[in-house]
Amino acid sequence: MSGGIYLENGKSQLLFKDKPIKILLAKPGIDGHDRGILVLAKAFRDAGMEVLYAGLLPTPESVVETAVNEDVDVVALSLLNGAHLTVFRKVADIMRSKGIDDIALVGGGTIPDEDKPKLEEIGVTGNYGPGTPLSVIIEHVTTRAAEARKRKLSR
Amino acid sequence: MELKSIVEGIERSDTRSVARAISIVETESLHVERNLIIKSIYPKTGHAGIIGITGPPGIGKSTMIGNLCKILSSKKIKVSVLAVDASSPFSGGSLLGNRIRMQENLSRYGVFMRSLANRGLNGGLSRAVWDAVDILDAAGNDFIIVETVGAGQADLDIVNLADTVIVVLGPGLGDQIQAIKAGIMEIGHIFVVNKIDREGSFIAIKDLEETLAFSTQGEWKIPVYGTNSLTTEGYDDLIRGIMDHSELAKSSMEFRKKRYREEMRIVMQDEVSRILNRKFKDMILNGSELEKLLESKTDPYSAARKILKGSTVKL
Ligand code: B12
Ligand SMILES: Nc1nc2c(ncn2[C@@H]2O[C@H](COP(=O)(O)OP(=O)(O)OP(=O)(O)O)[C@@H](O)[C@H]2O)c(=O)[nH]1
Ligand SMILES: [Mg+2]
Numbered sequence: 001m002s003g004g005i006y007l008e009n010g011k012s013q014l015l016f017k018d019k020p021i022k023i024l025l026a027k028p029g030i031d032g033h034d035r036g037i038l039v040l041a042k043a044f045r046d047a048g049m050e051v052l053y054a055g056l057l058p059t060p061e062s063v064v065e066t067a068v069n070e071d072v073d074v075v076a077l078s079l080l081n082g083a084h085l086t087v088f089r090k091v092a093d094i095m096r097s098k099g100i101d102d103i104a105l106v107g108g109g110t111i112p113d114e115d116k117p118k119l120e121e122i123g124v125t126g127n128y129g130p131g132t133p134l135s136v137i138i139e140h141v142t143t144r145a146a147e148a149r150k151r152k153l154s155r
Numbered sequence: 156m157e158l159k160s161i162v163e164g165i166e167r168s169d170t171r172s173v174a175r176a177i178s179i180v181e182t183e184s185l186h187v188e189r190n191l192i193i194k195s196i197y198p199k200t201g202h203a204g205i206i207g208i209t210g211p212p213g214i215g216k217s218t219m220i221g222n223l224c225k226i227l228s229s230k231k232i233k234v235s236v237l238a239v240d241a242s243s244p245f246s247g248g249s250l251l252g253n254r255i256r257m258q259e260n261l262s263r264y265g266v267f268m269r270s271l272a273n274r275g276l277n278g279g280l281s282r283a284v285w286d287a288v289d290i291l292d293a294a295g296n297d298f299i300i301v302e303t304v305g306a307g308q309a310d311l312d313i314v315n316l317a318d319t320v321i322v323v324l325g326p327g328l329g330d331q332i333q334a335i336k337a338g339i340m341e342i343g344h345i346f347v348v349n350k351i352d353r354e355g356s357f358i359a360i361k362d363l364e365e366t367l368a369f370s371t372q373g374e375w376k377i378p379v380y381g382t383n384s385l386t387t388e389g390y391d392d393l394i395r396g397i398m399d400h401s402e403l404a405k406s407s408m409e410f411r412k413k414r415y416r417e418e419m420r421i422v423m424q425d426e427v428s429r430i431l432n433r434k435f436k437d438m439i440l441n442g443s444e445l446e447k448l449l450e451s452k453t454d455p456y457s458a459a460r461k462i463l464k465g466s467t468v469k470l
Contacts, residue, residue: 018183046246046248047248048246048247049248050251051249054258061262066258068170069267069269071178
């Protein structure tokens with residue numbers, strides 16, 4: 001596929017000019033704290049992204065299945081119940097077992113600092129908690145989306 | 156993924172190939188790749204029945220599609236879904252909210268579903284939906300269900316895309332018909348009053364039957380069904396209606412011809428404006444000819460016609 005002009009020009013504006021960033025928001029665990037994720041959904045939309053929200057209680061399997069069907073650039077995982085290590089890893093594992101490397105994983109919620117390196121290691125980045133400015137989150141998502149989109153276009 | 160493997164994947168009905176192909180047809184700058192994909196798969200199209208679902212916001216379209224997926228899948232009928240949502244005219248972003256209402260049935264029956272943003276297009280569809288339908292058709296689906304934006308605007312484009320248009324309304328009909336504009340009463344092959352668990356649905360069905368009493372679509376008599384999409388009450392009749400109408404649509408070439416004609420019109424329009432944007436603008440609008448026209452105070456209408464007529468740019 002010729003994504004030539006896009007790859008050389010590093011600017012993400014061009015990369016997303018005629019196809020906005022597509023992002024799936026999910027809470028794949030028993031966790032009823034949905035205020036944060038709803039705030040993010042609106043913020044991402046207002047930043048020009050095409051946003052899917054998977055609702056409460058989707059399984060890691062259905063999160064990956066949705067991400068593939070919708071061919072999103074980013075999956076944003078949010079948990080405030082303390083289960084992030086196991087659950088985010090499950091999602092990352094399913095993606096790896098399917099050979100999916102052109103969808104970025106970002107995380108957030110109540111994640112203690114000592115867990116962040118472990119999540120980074122399995123490819124889940126960001127891991128922002130309460131009080132993070134939305135602009136920081138949007139910038140991080142945009143950077144990760146650009147990496148994923150370049151991968152999609154380079155084949 | 157290579158284009159060749161995407162095309163082969165579509166013909167094998169491989170989910171990731173289908174999903175990636177739809178991303179490509181959604182990306183205007185990848186039109187060369189898009190054209191190659193559609194050209195390669197087009198001979199494989201023509202099998203699927205296309206069902207359009209339209210109606211006012213929140214009436215239950217997505218929930219209904221989830222139920223249809225469940226019932227059709229359990230009859231071993233292969234079905235996929237495309238659902239269109241509106242993009243914000245301000246940010247260009249969108250909340251794609253249709254999937255959540257059908258997710259359970261999609262997962263359970265392994266149904267492919269794709270949400271599409273309309274990217275500012277009026278008429279209830281997105282530009283890419285036409286290509287996405289071809290891709291899903293070539294992937295061997297028996298039915299493709301398309302949900303329109305349903306934003307209270309006139310979602311009339313579906314009449315050219317779908318073989319069977321289902322208009323979903325609910326109790327408190329008068330206001331809804333106002334809200335969705337009269338045109339929509341003329342595009343339905345099947346009418347459904349959903350939420351019959353709510354008060355006023357019996358009257359709504361009667362009203363609708365009276366309104367439609369003298370309407371037909373060719374030889375097809377337009378039926379009105381009542382459904383409760385939380386319990387699937389009324390779905391046996393609805394499914395029978397869909398099957399009957401899709402038989403009828405298949406037996407005549409009219410529906411395919413109508414779609415082909417409209418698709419061609421859209422493609423021609425795109426092609427012309429692409430050429431206009433890429434070639435004319437640079438070659439003529441910035442050239443010395445422009446200055447001459449301005450100096451001689453040629454009005455814009457005459458000037459444009461003159462440039463287009465005298466142009467050596469090949470369309
Ligand atoms: C409001 C609240 C509730 C409400 C939730 C209402 C709702 N519908 O959301 C109610 C009262 C229902 C509730 C219940 C419970 N809660 Co509570 N709740 C909170 C509280 C006070 C605020 C959460 C909130 O809404 N914040 C506002 C939103 C906008 O911020 P946010 O969710 O943090 O999201 C932001 C960031 O974290 C980040 N972010 C979040 N997700 C993601 C994802 C990505 C990808 C990125 C990049 C960023 C990101 O961006 C968001 C926007 O800025 C927190 C304490 C706290 N200060 O965080 C406790 C807290 C989350 N709750 C807690 C607990 C234990 C519970 C309960 C189990 C029982 C209890 N003790 O009350 C139940 C369980 C409910 C359930 N079914 O899951 C604990 C969790 C501890 C843990 N992690 O182990 C907390 C931390 C309180 C505490 N210190 O003990 N809770
Ligand atoms: N009581 C009742 N509620 C229903 C019925 N069908 C759907 N609903 C509810 O109506 C709400 C909207 O349903 P959706 O399926 O999202 O409606 P929609 O027409 O797709 O909505 P938009 O896509 O936003 O225009 C949901 O809360 C459904 O659970 C029904 O038959 N009876
Ligand atoms: Mg809907």
